[in-house]
Amino acid sequence: MRIKSLHIPTLREPPKDAETVSHQLLVRAGYIRRLAAGIYSFLPLGVRAVEKVKRIVREEMDRAGAQEVVMPAVIPAELWIESGRWPVYGPELLRLKDRKQAEYCVGPTHEEVVVDLARKDIRSYKQLPVNLYQIQTKFRDEIRPRAGLMRGREFVMKDAYSFDASIAGAHASYKLMYDAYCCIFERLGLVFRPVEADTGNIGGSMSHEFQVLADSGEDAIVACDGCDFAANVEKAPLAAQPFAPIGATGPARVIDTPGTKTIESLCKLLGCRPDQTIKAVLYMADDQAAVAFVRGDREVNEIKVKKALACANLHLADAEWFAKTTGMPPGYVGAIGTTNVQVIADFEITAMPSAVCGANAKQQHRVDVVPARDMADVAFADLRMAIAGDPCPRCPGKLRAFRGIEVGHVFYLGQKYSKAMHATFLAEDGKEQHFEMGCYGIGITRILAAAIEQNHDARGIRWPVAIAPYEVAVLPMALEGEQLTVAEELYAALLQVGVAAVIDDRDERPGVKFNDADLIGYPIQIVVGKRAGERVVEVKLRHAGVKLELSVDGLADKLARVMVTCRLGPALTAEALS
RNA sequence: CGGGGCGUAGCGCAGUCUGGUAGCGCACUAGACUGGGGGUCUAGUGGUCGUCGGUUCAAAUCCGGUCGCCCCGACCA
Known part of the structure; x- marks a missing residue:
């Protein structure tokens, strides 16, 4: 695309209502705009980044055997009354009435709806297991939405629900999702860690969070330096200790x-x-x-x-x-x-x-x-919060502390919802049985914020290739002569070989183009300048902070080859281009 | 819900204490120059000062109500 015709309203100064880095950069670089507290519009760049995340999530969910559905955002109260959550969910649930005064809510999560789907259409163990997922806009009326996309009220979530005939089957479904999540976050180019988590109000007996490691994260996690134990501090168990001998010289x-x-x-x-x-x-x-x-x-x-x-x-x-x-x-x-x-x-x-x-x-x-x-x-x-230096509950190692941003969460639910909503199937022995369930969420829009928290510098965003809205920005320094023709030639060649490229055809001074490009975070900037006559351009790798002088001839093909790998997660390196 | 801060042009802010013609920077429009890290000059466009009410000859400014936003905490996943 030609930047001149793109709607990318970048801001020179951060908006005053943003304090978190990712929030400031998403607004400044023209990805999102706030409409109300915790409610954001996505501009063209934002949509492209979100779509790239969704695509990777879809591919891995499908690969793991889950099937995409779309459930309604507006849910009749009766389903929530049936599950027992209508009175207990609290003000976080956005409740509405229609013209007939019938009650509804905007779904903050979809256990009720998916259980209703399952109980209507799944009759036999032969139809199991089934895993249904959707990517949908959710609404949770958070007490305190904050930090832009980090904790919005309206946000995009991928939620999946597995139905199994047995506990063993449910555990297998859980493992499939756990592994799929690892692939997803790996492919997104994020540094993350799965940690044991509390099951909270959702219930169930097994749960892991996928935490993107970032100092600005809301969650505190601990991980063992000797084994693979890692947990949210809310969950991390600490062992009982023996009574110490009497250390006082007299009675209290x-x-x-x-x-x-x-x-x-x-x-x-x-x-x-x-x-x-x-x-x-x-x-x-x-x-x-x-x-x-x-x-x-x-x-x-x-x-x-x-x-x-x-x-x-x-x-x-x-x-x-x-x-x-x-x-x-x-x-x-x-x-x-x-x-x-x-x-x-x-x-x-x-x-x-x-x-x-x-x-x-x-x-x-x-x-x-x-x-x-x-x-x-x-x-x-065991009542206290685990901290760095505490003993590992699994091995003789010690715990280290990290901050994290929760971008995914998997739960084993058991029969909590299937029992409450009488969702049953006929088992092999001819007896009616409740589904064994699991649910699995990924915060799609939160991933953008988390990726930026982990990948930015003073100049702007440094997207992993997998998320970047465009992969390459061609920056002609002058809009005339050889610089322009070489830039246009390269731009056309990049599109030809399937690289997502833009050309900055605005009549702006170089500094403006550089600053915008750094801010927006294109993984590669190609500067077409004084050496255009020699067919030499400057290739800048945003994340690595490396500049290379390369010939335009064959450059598009070379980039296309490198991008194939980088789209799958690995970081962009100078070696790959030399 | 408790604590703190803020609402004045598209964005960032000054002006409010001490009432008297609504300002600055950036952005935007036109022209000229310029052309490798947000350039320069000239001329312009743009604001019911969040909102409702009160005091006053006169309110962005004083008083009261109300709405909204941000941060910390509580809460929640």
């Missing part, structure tokens, strides 16, 4: 510690370290007061707390409410002598030889607390 005693509601102020007053204290985190668990104790320097993992307490809703407690309900003063809550409260404590506390904790009395703490001696009646569990 209460001392006055005025104005020490925080661990920091307490340590300052007593001259101790946070890891010698016990922190109390106050919760409201299904309307009951609960307190979780962790070592003073640790973070509580609420997902683990929720599981340990076996409650449905868990929120940090309002201090006043907590005081009124339990009679204990927030800021001075300790593990000994608790009242009217459910108590749990992290395993790690057992390994503390002696500790400081609240005395359950205002302005007082208890010192020389020995968990092994003084907390015998407390329930211990």
Whole structure:
């Protein structure tokens, strides 16, 4: 295409409502425009990049035996009522009424619809397994949409659902998708890691997230340096520890510690370290007061707390409410002598030889607390967030910490939805049986943001070839004479051999063309300048930051050959062109 | 929902405290020069100052309501 006739409105300055790199660059380079919070239009470049991602996803899904369908975006409430999710999904679900006041929602996910499809048409185990997928615009009314395409309310998702006759079959389907996802992210040219994940509200017993590694990622993950264990910190289990021997010289005693509601102020007053204290985190668990104790320097993992307490809703407690309900003063809550409260404590506390904790009395703490001696009646569990340096739960290795952007998620669902919606088939033994299901999502539009977070520099985007909206930009420095004729010749030759090329035929100064090209992120820029008369042009590789002087003769064919490989994932290198 | 910030030309901003002709840079239009990293000059186009109401001779500016946007947290996958 000729850039002069393309709608690529690039901006010199980043819009003020964008802070994240990928958000700024997507807007500045003319890929997207915001319409409302978390709702974006895709401009021509954006559409092309999205289509390339979709194409790779389709190819790999099809290869894995999944079949594409398209389900409605607007879903009747009755299906969601049937599955039981209508009352529990909350305000994230965009609900609507039609002219007859009948209720609907805009699908944030499609388990209900796909189960309805399956139960209507799949009658026999002979029809199984089946895996149906779609690529569709979803809507989730996020509490806080942010960072452009990273967490939008409206976004494009690939969602797949597998139906199997047995658990073993479902596991095989899960494995197929897991492998397909690895291929997809590999082909997209992303540095990613599959990690074990919490199953959240979707339910089921097995789940992996596919995380694109980036410092700006929302998710914290840990990975072992000795084996292939990797997990979201929300999930990463930490082992119980043996009780430490008594480290205090005498019995626990209460001392006055005025104005020490925080661990920091307490340590300052007593001259101790946070890891010698016990922190109390106050919760409201299904309307009951609960307190979780962790070592003073640790973070509580609420997902683990929720599981340990076996409650449905868990929120940090309002201090006043907590005081009124339990009679204990927030800021001075300790593990000994608790009242009217459910108590749990992290395993790690057992390994503390002696500790400081609240005395359950205002302005007082208890010192020389020995968990092994003084907390015998407390329930211990794995409650804290894993961090770098923690022991691996699988091997003697240690965990390392990373940040990641979740671009894919696979779940083994079991019969959760098939049971709720009475979706059955006739098994080999003639008995009615519920489908074993799995569901598998990929955030198509989020991939664009994640790819940029991982591939950018101060000048702009450095797309992997697999995602780039165009592969080559031909930049004639002058729009006349040999420079123009050589540029036109090369451009035509590139199109001829199937390379996605553009020619910057705008009457702009070189600097403008360079800056736009760098910003937009074409993997290859071909500068046709002063040496055009010798049929020599400059080939710049955006990602590698390399410039090569090459002859135009045979260049298009050479690029076409190299592109065939690069479209499959491998990065573009100078060696490939020399 | 809690905390913080912001709404003035297509984009980025000043002006608001201390009420009095709505400004700057970029972009855009026309012409000339220029031509390897957002060039120069000349002449232009473009704004109900988010919105509703109040105070005032007079409101972008003061007061009240409301809508929207961004960031942190809570929440969610």
